[in-house]
Amino acid sequence: xxxxxxxxxxxxxxxxxxxxxxxxxxxxxxxxxxxxxxxxxxxxxxxxxxxxxxxxxxxxxxxxxxxxxxxxxxxxxxxxxxxxxxxxxxxxxxxxxxxxxxxxxxxxxxxxxxxxxxxxxxxxxxxxxxxxxxxxxxxxxxxxxxxxxxxxxxxxxxxxxxxxxxxxxxxxxxxxxxxxxxxxxxxxxxxxxxxxxxxxxxxxxxxxxxxxxxxxxxxxxxxxxxxxxxxxxxxxxxxxxxxxxxxxxxxxxxxxxxxxxxxxxxxxxxxxxxxxxxxxxxxxxxxxxxxxxxxxxxxxxxxxxxxxxxxxxxxxxxxxxxxxxxxxxxxxxxxxxxxxxxxxxxxxxxxxxxxxxxxxxxxxxxxxxxxxxxxxxxxxxxxxxxxxxxxxxxxxxxxxxxxxxxxxxxxxxxxxxxxxxxxxxxxxxxxxxxxxxxxxxxxxxxxxxxxxxxxxxxxxxxxxxxxxxxxxxx
Amino acid sequence: xxxxxxxxxxxxxxxxxxxxxxxxxxxxxxxxxxxxxxxxxxxxxxxxxxxxxxxxxxxxxxxxxxxxxxxxxxxxxxxxxxxxxxxxxxxxxxxxxxxxxxxxxxxxxxxxxxxxxxxxxxxxxxxxxxxxxxxxxxxxxxxxxxxxxxxxxxxxxxxxxxxxxxxxxxxxxxxxxxxxxxxxxxxxxxxxxxxxxxxxxxxxxxxxxxxxxxxxxxxxxxxxxxxxxxxxxxxxxxxxxxxxxxxxxxxxxxxxxxxxxxxxxxxxxxxxxxxxxxxxxxxxxxxxxxxxxxxxxxxxxxxxxxxxxxxxxxxxxxxxxxxxxxxxxxxxxxxxxxxxxxxxxxxxxxxxxxxxxxxxxxxxxxxxxxxxxxxxxxxxxxxxxxxxxxxxxxxxxxxxxxxxxxxxxxxxxxxxxxxxxxxxxxxxxxxxxxxxxxxxxxxxxxxxxxxxxxxxxxxxxxxxxxxxxxxxxx
Numbered sequence: 001x002x003x004x005x006x007x008x009x010x011x012x013x014x015x016x017x018x019x020x021x022x023x024x025x026x027x028x029x030x031x032x033x034x035x036x037x038x039x040x041x042x043x044x045x046x047x048x049x050x051x052x053x054x055x056x057x058x059x060x061x062x063x064x065x066x067x068x069x070x071x072x073x074x075x076x077x078x079x080x081x082x083x084x085x086x087x088x089x090x091x092x093x094x095x096x097x098x099x100x101x102x103x104x105x106x107x108x109x110x111x112x113x114x115x116x117x118x119x120x121x122x123x124x125x126x127x128x129x130x131x132x133x134x135x136x137x138x139x140x141x142x143x144x145x146x147x148x149x150x151x152x153x154x155x156x157x158x159x160x161x162x163x164x165x166x167x168x169x170x171x172x173x174x175x176x177x178x179x180x181x182x183x184x185x186x187x188x189x190x191x192x193x194x195x196x197x198x199x200x201x202x203x204x205x206x207x208x209x210x211x212x213x214x215x216x217x218x219x220x221x222x223x224x225x226x227x228x229x230x231x232x233x234x235x236x237x238x239x240x241x242x243x244x245x246x247x248x249x250x251x252x253x254x255x256x257x258x259x260x261x262x263x264x265x266x267x268x269x270x271x272x273x274x275x276x277x278x279x280x281x282x283x284x285x286x287x288x289x290x291x292x293x294x295x296x297x298x299x300x301x302x303x304x305x306x307x308x309x310x311x312x313x314x315x316x317x318x319x320x321x322x323x324x325x326x327x328x329x330x331x332x333x334x335x336x337x338x339x340x341x342x343x344x345x346x347x348x349x350x351x352x353x354x355x356x357x358x359x360x361x362x363x364x365x366x367x368x369x370x371x372x373x374x375x376x377x378x379x380x381x382x383x384x385x386x387x388x389x390x391x392x393x394x395x396x397x398x399x400x401x402x403x404x405x406x407x408x409x410x411x412x413x414x415x416x417x418x419x420x421x422x423x424x425x426x427x428x429x430x431x432x433x434x435x436x437x438x439x440x441x442x443x444x445x446x447x448x449x450x451x452x453x454x455x456x457x458x459x460x461x462x463x464x465x466x467x468x469x470x471x472x473x474x
Numbered sequence: 475x476x477x478x479x480x481x482x483x484x485x486x487x488x489x490x491x492x493x494x495x496x497x498x499x500x501x502x503x504x505x506x507x508x509x510x511x512x513x514x515x516x517x518x519x520x521x522x523x524x525x526x527x528x529x530x531x532x533x534x535x536x537x538x539x540x541x542x543x544x545x546x547x548x549x550x551x552x553x554x555x556x557x558x559x560x561x562x563x564x565x566x567x568x569x570x571x572x573x574x575x576x577x578x579x580x581x582x583x584x585x586x587x588x589x590x591x592x593x594x595x596x597x598x599x600x601x602x603x604x605x606x607x608x609x610x611x612x613x614x615x616x617x618x619x620x621x622x623x624x625x626x627x628x629x630x631x632x633x634x635x636x637x638x639x640x641x642x643x644x645x646x647x648x649x650x651x652x653x654x655x656x657x658x659x660x661x662x663x664x665x666x667x668x669x670x671x672x673x674x675x676x677x678x679x680x681x682x683x684x685x686x687x688x689x690x691x692x693x694x695x696x697x698x699x700x701x702x703x704x705x706x707x708x709x710x711x712x713x714x715x716x717x718x719x720x721x722x723x724x725x726x727x728x729x730x731x732x733x734x735x736x737x738x739x740x741x742x743x744x745x746x747x748x749x750x751x752x753x754x755x756x757x758x759x760x761x762x763x764x765x766x767x768x769x770x771x772x773x774x775x776x777x778x779x780x781x782x783x784x785x786x787x788x789x790x791x792x793x794x795x796x797x798x799x800x801x802x803x804x805x806x807x808x809x810x811x812x813x814x815x816x817x818x819x820x821x822x823x824x825x826x827x828x829x830x831x832x833x834x835x836x837x838x839x840x841x842x843x844x845x846x847x848x849x850x851x852x853x854x855x856x857x858x859x860x861x862x863x864x865x866x867x868x869x870x871x872x873x874x875x876x877x878x879x880x881x882x883x884x885x886x887x888x889x890x891x892x893x894x895x896x897x898x899x900x901x902x903x904x905x906x907x908x909x910x911x912x913x914x915x916x917x918x919x920x921x922x923x924x925x926x927x928x929x930x931x932x933x934x935x936x937x938x939x940x941x942x943x944x945x946x947x948x
């Protein structure tokens with residue numbers, strides 16, 4: 001069982017830390033702790049140096065004056081058995097091993113080395129995270145390996161067998177207002193693994209939603225039982241990779257886990273009541289939805305925003321994602337017609353309206369009329385900077401400012417609402433996306449980088465909600 | 475039949491141009507001609523003004539001192555019958571109508587108005603583009619409605635029933651080095667339509683590849699015959715929208731065209747030998763491929779680039795796109811092992827190597843060894859800025875500069891090659907994407923904003939190439 005202390009160590013020793021500007025691993029695991037405001041003691045361990053990053057360094061763990069709860073290992077794999085023995089002797093609770101070169105190589109020698117350190121740790125009552133991982137990001141404790149991860153905690157947990165996916169997920173999620181309780185990169189998961197982490201997070205009062213990136217598991221039966229028990233308590237969203245033929249070749253050499261047949265996994269994940277998503281982008285879309293989106297009464301959606309062709313595109317994409325766009329009744333159309341010129345726009349759903357062109361009072365009137373429309377239960381505002389006729393920076397910034405005000409009106413609508421910035425790839429388009437995403441984050445509005453992703457995420461969210469409701473009703 | 479003069483008018487009159495900074499349509503269709511360097515005469519037409527944007531204005535077409543080849547209409551729909559009559563009288567060859575409020579409204583009155591102006595134009599030997607369109611972008615002639623479209627011409631043509639898609643396509647394609655011969659927004663296509671444009675472009679010596687966005691056609695049999703004849707001469711890539719139930723509702727009110735059943739369209743497009751793509755993103759991916767990618771001998775691909783988890787992801791995505799990743803033979807692995815540390819990286823395909831970490835000479839040796847590997851015929855370099863541990867602007871720029879040099883090495887490989895910048899959504903990630911895309915454009919290397927998009931575009935490209943080869947062999 002994972003102890004709560006694992007995420008709240010009183011002190012951290014970084015073994016293999018070293019001085020100098022080129023020591024990127026020291027910067028990741030030592031300097032970032034200081035910069036992030038970790039409140040406990042920090043001990044750099046290096047026999048050849050007196051001071052590292054302004055902290056007194058120690059030659060080994062035995063020389064450290066106080067207790068050490070967490071050790072981060074940056075030393076070569078061959079030296080790790082001795083390190084784990086020292087950790088046992090020093091009463092260390094947890095070791096996270098950035099160190100690689102174990103079972104993931106597929107070589108018998110390295111696999112034996114991994115077994116050896118696990119054995120030493122178990123005998124000595126030390127927990128291992130990894131090896132071959134970036135370990136723990138826990139903003140509430142001030143633990144990070146990355147300076148640009150958010151410092152504020154949130155209620156989303158993410159566990160992963162790929163260190164890359166912590167960067168992908170946190171960095172994509174952060175600018176959309178998603179914040180984390182615990183993120184754990186478990187690497188080869190030689191000791192602490194996906195099963196124990198799920199058990200822990202199911203109980204964790206600081207975690208409301210759990211995301212997981214899984215390549216494989218050593219105990220399928222237990223994994224799916226725990227996944228089911230966890231999913232009964234909290235939403236669990238799963239990326240399962242490496243089950244295609246090409247992916248399997250990659251996976252076995254990545255973490256040493258067996259990845260298995262994709263269809264078997266797919267069925268088992270869904271039967272457990274978890275949500276399976278395609279990849280990191282869809283994971284982040286779902287985390288955004290769970291963070292910002294109240295549960296709508298239905299999938300009936302009104303889309304507002306710009307452009308003939310992009311409205312057709314939005315219709316297709318909403319439908320593909322499982323949303324329903326009811327036609328606008330005549331009476332409502334007459335009401336809207338007072339604010340939208342019919343020429344060049346379509347008084348249908350999607351409602352083809354450029355808020356920055358009609359102005360604030362018309363925008364308020366249009367949204368108000370749509371908010372009273374009883375046939376729809378959610379709003380999607382699509383913005384497409386790529387189709388605006390002018391792109392000069394000054395103009396672009398002005399439009400963003402106008403939209404900032406209009407986002408306030410949008411926010412006050414009574415129905416759940418989301419913003420999708422559509423198909424943005426040019427330089428100025430990317431800048432607009434970034435600015436609009438920031439505004440949505442300020443307003444705590446769910447933001448998606450395309451209509452198709454918004455529709456698909458909200459569709460999966462609604463699938464989950466209706467399953468859960470059925471479950472409790474049944 | 476469309477005359478070549480349509481794209482090379484000697485003079486343009488902009489009817490409804492007006493002075494003042496808020497006249498966005500004047501800026502689009504008048505000021506941009508001046509800024510773009512249109513070499514012919516430009517005549518603003520407005521009865522109330524003597525000068526617009528530094529050009530002498532005329533009260534009407536009859537007052538213009540020389541011949542007018544092309545008229546752009548910005549006036550209200552109700553005034554267009556009179557305008558078309560004036561055009562007939564003045565010997566105007568083509569009128570492009572930005573003016574909307576015709577058949578796209580779905581209203582009988584407005585549909586009749588459209589029929590009326592078509593009738594006047596046909597009787598008077600004037601061609602109409604639109605109505606409800608942005609008309610022609612032809613950089614070779616200096617014609618544009620958008621200041622940031624590229625001024626250099628290329629050999630890609632794009633025709634569309636949605637004005638939005640001209641912006642989407644040109645702006646997404648431009649930073650990837652794709653340049654255009656002619657882009658035509660045909661709006662309601664009341665006169666000049668998709669069929670005639672295909673016939674023209676099939677013959678056009680300046681056009682090598684044709685893209686088309688289609689919502690519907692008035693003469694399906696003729697459209698598919700012409701599409702087939704065109705596709706026999708040049709690659710034709712088609713977006714077909716508005717065939718879903720939701721899309722159909724949108725389409726009928728967008729251009730007034732019948733959109734039809736999606737499966738029927740899909741089959742007919744493929745039988746005609748054209749390439750159907752999902753949407754603007756995939757269109758641009760294909761245009762990029764046709765612009766920069768030589769035809770590889772096979773789909774066997776070696777992927778180089780960073781990260782355990784993202785390599786697994788790349789395997790899956792390449793396979794999904796129809797590419798094949800052969801395993802690395804032992805001999806080659808031994809060769810590579812001299813340059814890549816095995817710990818934490820996988821000597822498999824994808825080859826998990828960070829060029830900016832191994833350095834220039836190792837990068838050259840690795841690429842050289844892979845270039846001699848006979849089992850693969852194309853290279854894909856995946857770069858994932860989202861998983862780099864540091865993101866400070868200074869560091870980011872330094873990494874981009876290192877990669878600029880390494881792109882030179884990559885460019886000199888003997889096999890076809892592409893770069894994919896993977897899953898980029900954070901602010902610094904977007905900045906890296908933009909910088910790397912620019913470097914690829916400078917080196918004329920095919921760039922894709924994700925591995926899955928690269929794989930899918932190259933897969934579709936290879937499908938097309940093998941069909942064409944079979945066709946000529948049979």
